[in-house]
Amino acid sequence: MKALVLEEKNQLPRYTEREVPALAQDGVWVEIKAASLNHRDVWIMKGQYAGLKYPVIPGSDGAGFFEGKEVILQPGSGWGSDKKFQANSYQILGLPSDGTFSERVQVQRSQIFPKPPHLSMEEAAALPLAGLTAYRVLFSRCNAQAKEKLLVTGAGGGVALFCIQFALKAGLEVYVTSGEDSKIDKVKAMGVQGGANYKSGDWVGELKRQSGGFDLIIDGAGGPDFANLIKLANPGARIGIYGGTNGAVPNFSLQPVFWKQLSILGSTMGSEQDFADMLAFVNAHQIVPVLDSVFDLADGAKAFERMEHGQQFGKIVLKMP
Numbered sequence: 131m132k133a134l135v136l137e138e139k140n141q142l143p144r145y146t147e148r149e150v151p152a153l154a155q156d157g158v159w160v161e162i163k164a165a166s167l168n169h170r171d172v173w174i175m176k177g178q179y180a181g182l183k184y185p186v187i188p189g190s191d192g193a194g195f196f197e198g199k200e201v202i203l204q205p206g207s208g209w210g211s212d213k214k215f216q217a218n219s220y221q222i223l224g225l226p227s228d229g230t231f232s233e234r235v236q237v238q239r240s241q242i243f244p245k246p247p248h249l250s251m252e253e254a255a256a257l258p259l260a261g262l263t264a265y266r267v268l269f270s271r272c273n274a275q276a277k278e279k280l281l282v283t284g285a286g287g288g289v290a291l292f293c294i295q296f297a298l299k300a301g302l303e304v305y306v307t308s309g310e311d312s313k314i315d316k317v318k319a320m321g322v323q324g325g326a327n328y329k330s331g332d333w334v335g336e337l338k339r340q341s342g343g344f345d346l347i348i349d350g351a352g353g354p355d356f357a358n359l360i361k362l363a364n365p366g367a368r369i370g371i372y373g374g375t376n377g378a379v380p381n382f383s384l385q386p387v388f389w390k391q392l393s394i395l396g397s398t399m400g401s402e403q404d405f406a407d408m409l410a411f412v413n414a415h416q417i418v419p420v421l422d423s424v425f426d427l428a429d430g431a432k433a434f435e436r437m438e439h440g441q442q443f444g445k446i447v448l449k450m451p
Contacts, residue, residue, distance in 0.1 A: 132451055133232030134430040137185045139177035142431040148187065148232060157236040160201060163194040164255035165230040165427075167437050167446045168288065169375070174225050175434060181226050189448075190223045192230030193245055193254035200245040202409070203230065205259045207238050209401045213270075216398065222259075230255075231430060233450055240402065246413050256419035256445035257412065259399070260288035265408035266400035267348055267370040268293050269300075276301030278345040281337065281362060283355075285325065286313040286443045289372060291420050293348050294322060299415040305341050307333065313443055334358045343367075351376040360386050368393045420444030427451060 131150055134143040153159065171188040173179045190205040203223070210217025223229040223237070245254045267289075268274045274297060282293045285306035297304050298321045306325040308314050314325040324340040326333035343364040349356065353376025359369060360383075369392060387394065400408070411417070422442035425433040426449060433446050 131233040132427060133187045133228075134189070134427060134448075135185050136175055136188055139182075139184065140175070142434055143175070143188065143231070145428045145430060150234065151228070151236070153236060156238055158196070158239055158242075159234050160192070160203065160237055160242065161195045162192045162230050162233060162235055163450055164192070164251040165189045165448045165450075166191040166256045166288075167433055167448070168259050169373075169437065170222070170259070171224065171231075172434060172438050175438075179225060183226055186225055187228035187230075187232050187235075188224045189229030189231035189235075191255050191258045191260075192223075192235060193249075193251045194450075196242050200247075200251075200254075201242050202245045202254045203235070203237060203258060204241040204243060204402065204405045205262070206399050206405075207241055213401050213403060216401075220399075222399065231427065231448060243405070243409060246409060248413070248416050249418065252421065252424055252447045252449060253419050255447055256288070256421055257292075258405075260445065261292045261408050261412065261419070262400040262405050263289045263372050263397070264292035264296055264348075265411065266404045267372045267395075267397035268296055269407075270400065270404055271395045271397040272346055272348070272368045272370040274300060274302055274346055277303065279303045279305070279341050279343070279364075281305050281307070281341070281344040281347045281359070283307045283328075283347070283349045283351055283359070285317045285322075286310070287350065288445050289350055290348075291317075291444055294320065295417050295420075296411065298322070299411075299417065302346070303341075305337060305344070307337070316443060328355060334361055337362055346370070348372070350374075352379055353377050354380055357382060360390075360392070363390060363392055365390045366392070368395055370395050370397055372397050422446050424449055
C-alpha cells in the first residue's frame, strides 16, 4: 500500500510502498480516502514525542470506507472506564501504531463512526483529533455557557478554530489572539467579536478594552504570556489548557489565581463519549471544518513543511491516490 513513512528523526516523510502488516486479532482494516495533519505529526518527525519509534506511518485523523459505508475515525483507543481522565493504556493513531497517512489503516471497531453526511471526505478527515480536543476542553472540562465571554488564543490553528466554531454555535461571545492581523480578520468574518495581535505592544490592554474581561479562556500555548491570561480572566473564570507549545510558564504567581477564584483545567484529547457528543454537535449545527489546503499523499512532505512553518489557517489535508 502507498504510505507516508517517517524513517528517521528530523527527516521529512517519504512517500513509498509499504507492505501490508498482519491484522491484529481485534483489528479491522479501513480504506482511507483523506487524512489531515496535526502538530503532533510534526513533533513526532522532530523526535519531540513520548514513545518514539521509527519507521512509522504518522497520522491520527482519517475518513474513508468500512464495509462499504462512509466512516470517520476516532483517533484514540483505550481511554478506560473513567471519563475524567485517560487510562495508561490510551493510545493515539500514528504512534506507536501506524496511522492514517496510508491507503489503509488498522483500527478497532470501536474507533469507527458514521461520517457526518454534510461533510466531504476531506472535510471529515479534518475533524477528529482537533475537533475532539476542542469539544472536550470547551464543554466537558470548562462547561462553556451561552452569552459568556470567551477568549481563544492562537486563532488559525486547528483546535483553536474548532473552539471558535463550536463556541459561536453555542451562543458565546468570542474573542481571539493571533500573531497575524489577517487571521484575526478571517475569524471576525466567521462571527468573532474582536481580537488582538499578541505581537503588538499592549495586546492585553486592547483585549481588556474590547471585552471588559473573560469568563472563559482556552489556551494551547502556555509560555511567558500565560500570566497575561490570568490578568484578563474575570473573577470566577475558567482557563482551559489543551497544550503548551510555548513551553513552561515563568514567574507564575498564584495570588491572583486564588484571589480571583479562578479554575485552571487541563484537557487532553477526549473519551469515546466526548467523540460521539462532538459528532452529534457537528451534525446538529452543520459545522464545516476550515480547510487550509489539500495535498496529494505523494506531496505529503510539502504538507509537513507548511505546518512546520506555521503558514496554515485551518486544517491541512492529504487525499489518497
